[in-house]
Amino acid sequence: MTTTAPVAEAAGITKRFGSTVALDSAGIRVEAGQTHALVGRNGAGKSTLVSILTGLQAPDAGTVAFGGEPAPRLADRDAWRRRVACVYQKSTIIPDLTVAENLFLNRYDRGPTGLIRWKALHAKARDLLETWSVDVDVRTPARELDVERRQFVEIARALSFGARFIVLDEPTAQLDGAAIARLFTRIGELQRQGVTFLFISHHLQEVYEICDTVTVFRDARHVLTAPVADLPRADLVAAMTGEAAVAARGARRAPVTPSGADALEVDGISLAGRYRDVSFRVRPGEVVGLAGAAGSGRIEIAETVVGLRRADTGTVSIAGVRPRPGSVPAALRAGAGFVPQDRHHQGLVPQMSVADNATLTIPERLGRAGFLDGRRRDAIARTMIDRLAIKTPGPELPVSGLSGGNQQKVVLAHALAGDPKVLVLINPTAGVDVRSKEFLLDKVEEVAEGGAGVVVASDELDDLRMCDRVLVVFRGRVVAEVAAGWHDHDLVAAMEGMDLDA
Numbered sequence: 001m002t003t004t005a006p007v008a009e010a011a012g013i014t015k016r017f018g019s020t021v022a023l024d025s026a027g028i029r030v031e032a033g034q035t036h037a038l039v040g041r042n043g044a045g046k047s048t049l050v051s052i053l054t055g056l057q058a059p060d061a062g063t064v065a066f067g068g069e070p071a072p073r074l075a076d077r078d079a080w081r082r083r084v085a086c087v088y089q090k091s092t093i094i095p096d097l098t099v100a101e102n103l104f105l106n107r108y109d110r111g112p113t114g115l116i117r118w119k120a121l122h123a124k125a126r127d128l129l130e131t132w133s134v135d136v137d138v139r140t141p142a143r144e145l146d147v148e149r150r151q152f153v154e155i156a157r158a159l160s161f162g163a164r165f166i167v168l169d170e171p172t173a174q175l176d177g178a179a180i181a182r183l184f185t186r187i188g189e190l191q192r193q194g195v196t197f198l199f200i201s202h203h204l205q206e207v208y209e210i211c212d213t214v215t216v217f218r219d220a221r222h223v224l225t226a227p228v229a230d231l232p233r234a235d236l237v238a239a240m241t242g243e244a245a246v247a248a249r250g251a252r253r254a255p256v257t258p259s260g261a262d263a264l265e266v267d268g269i270s271l272a273g274r275y276r277d278v279s280f281r282v283r284p285g286e287v288v289g290l291a292g293a294a295g296s297g298r299i300e301i302a303e304t305v306v307g308l309r310r311a312d313t314g315t316v317s318i319a320g321v322r323p324r325p326g327s328v329p330a331a332l333r334a335g336a337g338f339v340p341q342d343r344h345h346q347g348l349v350p351q352m353s354v355a356d357n358a359t360l361t362i363p364e365r366l367g368r369a370g371f372l373d374g375r376r377r378d379a380i381a382r383t384m385i386d387r388l389a390i391k392t393p394g395p396e397l398p399v400s401g402l403s404g405g406n407q408q409k410v411v412l413a414h415a416l417a418g419d420p421k422v423l424v425l426i427n428p429t430a431g432v433d434v435r436s437k438e439f440l441l442d443k444v445e446e447v448a449e450g451g452a453g454v455v456v457a458s459d460e461l462d463d464l465r466m467c468d469r470v471l472v473v474f475r476g477r478v479v480a481e482v483a484a485g486w487h488d489h490d491l492v493a494a495m496e497g498m499d500l501d502a
């Protein structure tokens with residue numbers, strides 16, 4: 001009987017970075033036509049394995065093969081592109097180029113004079129997108145694409161090199177429910193056309209929705225590969241953590257009894273095309289959720305509270321102070337703390353140290369007369385590192401050297417550094433592992449228990465379970481207020497604008 005070679009196989013892979021063992025005799029085998037999940041906590045070795053599978057670095061030991069043939073030399077980039085591609089959580093599309101230019105970057109057809117044949121390029125790009133059912137105008141500047149369409153363009157670009165093995169790294173982290181459903185539909189269509197996927201996600205529900213097989217890494221080693229249909233969810237969580245699975249997160253906080261002055265008062269704010277006539281209050285110690293699908297306005301409302309946006313009408317007051325609208329520094333001075341939705345672009349300065357990032361919001365506490373006191377900065381940073389259990393050898397490490405979960409902890413650190421009276425978080429657990437997610441949500445609960453008001457804007461149900469109440473935003477309006485103890489189907493129905501009693 002003939003056995004078909006796997007599309008990709010890594011065996012006995014060991015990789016060290018100094019004294020750190022990133023992979024320890026780990027491996028994975030991906031069969032043709034599957035969507036194969038790779039899961040594990042941050043630091044488990046997933047990113048290192050992907051960099052080896054895509055030829056970005058060589059293992060210290062072990063082998064990589066595609067279709068039974070040894071992997072190409074690292075220097076032969078074209079040979080790697082014909083075998084494998086990765087669509088990263090952080091887009092590699094160049095925003096100042098058109099879709100067509102991105103699709104065939106450095107592969108343009110040129111005439112005898114060396115000039116680009118634009119007509120031929122656009123026709124070639126349209127043919128490629130049509131082949132893979134991507135509905136995007138090839139002349140569109142890439143900056144105008146939303147996250148979903150950027151991902152589809154990146155997948156089409158990878159397929160244009162001949163690769164039929166695609167790594168999807170946290171592809172749903174910035175998508176709403178409807179976009180995720182469309183992505184999963186597209187993955188299924190591409191599977192039927194002979195494309196194989198390695199799917200990396202921290203959302204275990206997605207593994208059960210879309211994947212055939214799952215591989216678990218823990219502490220730099222391979223611990224489990226199994227068919228998804230045969231693996232109970234409790235066993236998957238136990239494999240990832242090395243511990244007995246715990247019950248699903250519930251509404252563990254007792255609802256607060258509102259008392260005292262408002263930590264936050266939002267009164268009749270409207271912003272054309274985003275939201276209209278939004279009013280709500282948050283009392284000290286209260287956690288209020290803003291739920292809604294992408295485009296509902298929930299993110300824009302949260303960003304208005306902290307000064308990233310300026311409402312056309314209405315007012316925002318933080319602990320009785322009305323900061324200058326549209327001013328982040330004014331909101332911070334009034335007592336706001338903020339965790340933005342995109343830590344890469346809004347939350348961190350990657351090449352700055354952990355200490356610098358953790359103290360970005362409190363420059364007035366770092367020195368006098370415009371001079372920075374490095375010892376004071378590092379002392380404050382070490383306090384936050386200990387408080388949030390940030391895994392770093394020291395405050396001087398560039399924050400880009402941390403795992404995703406630890407980077408998110410640094411974002412939370414500078415949100416908390418000024419002891420905020422109201423903490424605003426947007427999608428606070430996007431792109432972090434299960435353990436980091438639990439840790440971050442526990443810290444948010446501690447902040448509320450310490451007397452701060454908290455606003456959580458998210459479409460992740462687990463982010464909202466701690467809330468004392470959830471305001472549902474649909475098409476720019478608050479359409480419902482749901483008390484703690486809600487059922488998933490009721491909240492989701494409200495987020496989608498559905499009336500289950502109709």
